[in-house]
Amino acid sequence: MTVRQLPLPDLVRHCRRLGVSGVGLWREPVRKYGTEAAARLVRDAGLTVTSLCRGGFFAASRDPAPVLADNRAAVDEAAALGTDTLVLVSGGLPPGSKDLAAARARISDGLAALVPYAADRGVRLAVEPLHPMYAADRCAVSTLDQALALAAPHPAGRVGVVVDTYHVWWDDRAPAAAVRAAASGRLHAFQLADWTTPLPAGVLTGRGQLGDGVIDLRGWHTLVDAAGYTGPVEVELFNDTLWSRDGADVLTETVTRYLTHAAPRP
Structure with missing residues (x-):
C-alpha cells in the first residue's frame, strides 16, 4: 500500500532492483490481478509475500456468517500466495451500536471460529491493534495488551499480533507488550510508519514517511x-502525497529512509 500506484509487476520489478526480498500485499490489488497470477509473479521473481492484509472486521456486523465466509476466503488467498500471516483488522461498532464491550466480544468469537480453518491451511492470524481514533469504525482493538489478550486462548503459532508503530507508539504499555509478544512467539508482523503533526484532514491517509x-x-x-x-x-x-508521486521514486526513498531512520545500528 505504500506504493499502491504501482501495478504488481512494477512493484515486483522495483523490489528486485532495490534488493527488497519480500512484500506485504493487500487483498484488493491481489484480487484485481488474480490471486494465482500474483503468487506466480512474486514467486518467479524470487520474492516472498511477508503477509496478506486484511481479514477481520468481526465486530462490524451482527451477522457472523458472511464475515466468517470472507475471512475464510482471506485465509485461502494467503495460503495461495505462500504467506503464513494474515493480518486482521478487527472492525469497529456495528451501525447504530454504542456497545464497545459487545463489539470486542464479537471479535473474540469470530477469531475463535476462524482459528481451526486457518490452522488447517498453515496460516497464522495476526491481530492488529489500531490507534484509538479508529475504534468506532475500523478496529475496537486499540492496544497491544488487548490484542494479546485476544490471542492468549490460542497457541502462539496460530494467533499473534501486529506491532505497527503508527498505531501503538503513544501507549506507554506497548513496549513491554511488544517484548512479551516477541519473546513468546506471538509477534507475527512488525510494521513501520511515522506520526506527523498536525494530522491531515483525512487521518486514514496521513501516515508519515519514515x-x-x-x-x-x-x-x-x-x-x-x-x-x-x-x-x-x-x-x-497510507499517504495521499506519496501516492501522487512516481511510485518507483517513493519506493527508493522508502528504502533509504528505512536505512537512515529505522534500521538498527551495527
Whole structure:
C-alpha cells in the first residue's frame, strides 16, 4: 500500500532492483490481478509475500456468517500466495451500536471460529491493534495488551499480533507488550510508519514517511529485535502525497529512509 500506484509487476520489478526480498500485499490489488497470477509473479521473481492484509472486521456486523465466509476466503488467498500471516483488522461498532464491550466480544468469537480453518491451511492470524481514533469504525482493538489478550486462548503459532508503530507508539504499555509478544512467539508482523503533526484532514491517509515524524522508529526496531523477533520488517504508509508521486521514486526513498531512520545500528 505504500506504493499502491504501482501495478504488481512494477512493484515486483522495483523490489528486485532495490534488493527488497519480500512484500506485504493487500487483498484488493491481489484480487484485481488474480490471486494465482500474483503468487506466480512474486514467486518467479524470487520474492516472498511477508503477509496478506486484511481479514477481520468481526465486530462490524451482527451477522457472523458472511464475515466468517470472507475471512475464510482471506485465509485461502494467503495460503495461495505462500504467506503464513494474515493480518486482521478487527472492525469497529456495528451501525447504530454504542456497545464497545459487545463489539470486542464479537471479535473474540469470530477469531475463535476462524482459528481451526486457518490452522488447517498453515496460516497464522495476526491481530492488529489500531490507534484509538479508529475504534468506532475500523478496529475496537486499540492496544497491544488487548490484542494479546485476544490471542492468549490460542497457541502462539496460530494467533499473534501486529506491532505497527503508527498505531501503538503513544501507549506507554506497548513496549513491554511488544517484548512479551516477541519473546513468546506471538509477534507475527512488525510494521513501520511515522506520526506527523498536525494530522491531515483525512487521518486514514496521513501516515508519515519514515523520519518525517515523532516516532523513535529505530528504538522500536531495536526493541523487538532484542526480544527475539526475527521476522520481516514491513513499511506500510497510507499517504495521499506519496501516492501522487512516481511510485518507483517513493519506493527508493522508502528504502533509504528505512536505512537512515529505522534500521538498527551495527
